[in-house]
Amino acid sequence: MKLTKFTHACVRLEKDNQVLVIDPGAYSETGEALAGAQAVLITHEHADHVDVDAVVEALRDNPELHVHAPSGVASQLADKAGDGGRVHAVEPGSSFDAGGFAIRSFGGQHALIHPQIPVVANIGYLVDENVFHPGDSFVVPDGIDVKTLLVPIHAPWSKVGEVVDFVISVRAPKAYPVHDGLLNELGRGLVEAHVTRIGAKYGTTYARLSPLDSVEV
Template sequence: MLTRRNIVAGIASLPFAGLAASLMPWASFAQDATGERPMPDTIPTNAGDLVIHPIDHASLVLEFDGKAIYVDPVGGPELYASLPAPSAILITHGHGDHFDVPTLQAIAGDAPLITNGDVHAKLPEALKARATAMANGENGTILDIPIRAIAAHNTTQDRMNYHPVGVGNGYVLRFGDSQVYVAGDTEPTEDMLGLSDIAVAFLPMNLPYTMTPEQAVEAINTFKPAIIYPYHYGESDLSPLETDVADGVEVRLRNWYPNQA
């Protein structure tokens, strides 16, 4: 059973001499055992590099063209102290592991926000004044970056109360010629399965709230992103992503829980 804890232990025990090149997608785990955050990844686009910073659980930062886009920042300002201040903030939905007002108030500065309608209604007035609510299927821009809101909800009948239809968002952003999909909390939806030409996707997998790793594999093999980052995975067994993902899709396993043993 491959979980976030035994990934760290297993990779840390490998003899790294001569293996660095072949283990690049896994290299961050060498430092995760010390409690440090994974190193950022760089994705080339035709308009410059996109730099991906995994932060914790469902929080990440995307740097592009001198801009820093924070996605679902929670956990307090200290998690972001070493990063550029946010140029914009995206929030997928209102659960506490994705939306935290004190963190936003501490880090937001004058950055614009894009949220779903539920979060927009809960924002303090100072943040709401520069926030835009997007509904599933809507298109827009933020900092001249095209963005589209993707339906994010449960599809299994006994899980529907966790993420009802029409509430949460995922987001597809276009950086140069590369599209990045951040799914938020969801099972495979028609919107997700209908995506195409996705360079990077972030997919959640933990029960009972989002999808199983097997559901994630099925979705990956349907819309075929070039690179997939499992995130929001808790104690899930990630082994199916090593064995069952179609050829041509790169699975990048990172430790999204660097502060947990």
């Protein structure tokens, strides 16, 4: 399976001429990410994870596209696209097929930013028992051996120690960054040095991906 990272939180997965996109947000190259996709997974409602207008346009332009998202996001997209049959609400603890990819969902709640900022629904997705995208949370999939972990490297709701703890709790053999669009090179280097060094002690090899870089996973 080919994994392509886009700016910030978006990734594109490809196998057997099937394309799955996770979190095509406003900070990402959404048009390129969504081109030819059969399925989209959205973790939560924040604009850096879902560019509503871009996803609605993709639904209108591509009759094969199906979108899976928490119920609030799904309702908004279905109303704007005028086609609820291809927009599906996801609950945590479910399993389903999305464009030929086997999906399992985890979590349910966005990490706390501040007590005065409302907490929204957040779903983490495990794709083909391989790639785990947690969205904006550090939920650890229970009873699952994750092979490829997408790590939210930097966020308003996290600190470096929590990022490291997440990596060593999941203990995936491979890890790559997401949620890095607000970091400059100095900040990225500091966080990634800790993740790389401490993650290696627990069997995780972390590697940086720049926007539009691809790897086989």
